[in-house]
Amino acid sequence: AGNERSSRSHAVTKITLIGTHRDKGETCIGSVNLVDLAGSESPKTSVRMDETKNINRSLSELSNVILALVQRNEHIPYRNSKLTHLLMPSLGGNSKTLMFVNVAPFQDCFMETVKSLRFASQVNSCKLQKVKKNKVLNGSSVM
Numbered sequence: 331a332g333n334e335r336s337s338r339s340h341a342v343t344k345i346t347l348i349g350t351h352r353d354k355g356e357t358c359i360g361s362v363n364l365v366d367l368a369g370s371e372s373p374k375t376s377v378r379m380d381e382t383k384n385i386n387r388s389l390s391e392l393s394n395v396i397l398a399l400v401q402r403n404e405h406i407p408y409r410n411s412k413l414t415h416l417l418m419p420s421l422g423g424n425s426k427t428l429m430f431v432n433v434a435p436f437q438d439c440f441m442e443t444v445k446s447l448r449f450a451s452q453v454n455s456c457k458l459q460k461v462k463k464n465k466v467l468n469g470s471s472v473m
Contacts, residue, residue: 339381340388340413341366357466363420367392369442388413393449395421399456424464429453 343364350357368385391411398406399422408418420427431450433443 340368340385342413342416359464359466361419363417365417365420369446387411392417393452396449396452396456400452427453427456 345362345364347360347362348357349360367389388411391407391414394407394410395414406422408414408421414421419425429450431446433439433446
């Protein structure tokens with residue numbers, strides 16, 4: 331029931347990269363996920379209540395995953411939302427994450443800017459393991 335043309339929806343693009351080093355006979359596979367997260371919105375000002383609830387819920391679940399990673403919890407709740415389940419390979423394990431946060435210099439955007447910067451600070455505090463090459467040998471993946 332969400333608006334498929336809404337600029338407030340999450341957008342995810344996954345690009346798979348395959349590189350071959352002919353001299354070494356080595357093939358490496360990686361992927362880049364480009365994610366544009368919709369910003370949270372107050373239910374008080376929302377015209378599309380269902381869309382607002384879904385966006386806020388998925389952002390909340392993303393925060394829960396980030397918090398679990400920061401705290402090095404045994405269980406990371408990736409499956410609590412479609413967004414976090416989709417982003418699971420990018421958030422933990424053999425991955426690197428780069429986040430851009432769009433902020434506005436206007437007084438009426440102040441609280442949303444502060445929330446965005448706090449979220450980015452939380453993401454920045456995650457310490458992931460050292461990334462390794464994803465090598466393919468004779469058709470099977472090896473790390």
